[in-house]
Amino acid sequence: MKFYKPLFSIIIIIIQLILSIVSYYNFVDWGKNNPELDKLISRVFLGDSLFLFVLIIGFYEMQTKQNWFKVVIRIFLVCIVLGTVFSEFIPIDQFYFGVYNTACFSAIIALVLIALRFGKYILNKIRKKNTFRN
Numbered sequence: 001m002k003f004y005k006p007l008f009s010i011i012i013i014i015i016q017l018i019l020s021i022v023s024y025y026n027f028v029d030w031g032k033n034n035p036e037l038d039k040l041i042s043r044v045f046l047g048d049s050l051f052l053f054v055l056i057i058g059f060y061e062m063q064t065k066q067n068w069f070k071v072v073i074r075i076f077l078v079c080i081v082l083g084t085v086f087s088e089f090i091p092i093d094q095f096y097f098g099v100y101n102t103a104c105f106s107a108i109i110a111l112v113l114i115a116l117r118f119g120k121y122i123l124n125k126i127r128k129k130n131t132f133r134n
Contacts, residue, residue, distance in 0.1 A: 004065050009058035012077045016054040019085060020047035046100060053100075053107035054080060060110035063117060076106065 027045050031038040054077065061073040080103045087096035 003062045004070075006062040008074055009061045009077070012074075012081060013051075013055055013058045016051050016081055019081070020051040023047040050080075050084060050100060050103060053103040056107040056114070057103070057110045060114055063114070080106075 024045060024047055027043070027047070031043070057073065057077055057080075061070060061077065064070045064073065080099060083090075083099035084096060087099065092098070
């Protein structure tokens with residue numbers, strides 16, 4: 001398997017990792033500052049799964065050859081990161097969760113495409129190995 005110009009995806013993944021860590025510390029800090037509300041409210045931290053979604057999509061982008069689809073994936077990665085960071089400023093109700101769910105769906109699609117590409121790579125290796133035996 002070959003990676004094609006992975007620098008952009010690596011930068012986006014590192015940025016999302018930093019944003020997820022900062023978000024986690026804010027999440028924990030809010031719980032420490034409001035212990036009575038923290039016991040009453042069932043809060044869920046979504047930064048870790050969002051990071052995994054960006055990681056999967058970024059990994060797929062690294063495996064894609066340079067064409068228009070790679071540019072679309074890069075734009076989509078930037079939209080995910082910027083959409084989650086600036087979701088408070090966009091006047092659409094539950095915008096963060098819309099971006100989150102879109103990233104989840106895209107990561108599932110990317111994971112299926114990665115599995116297909118990996119399966120094709122393994123089958124080619126097996127075929128080459130069998131042709132050398134004969």
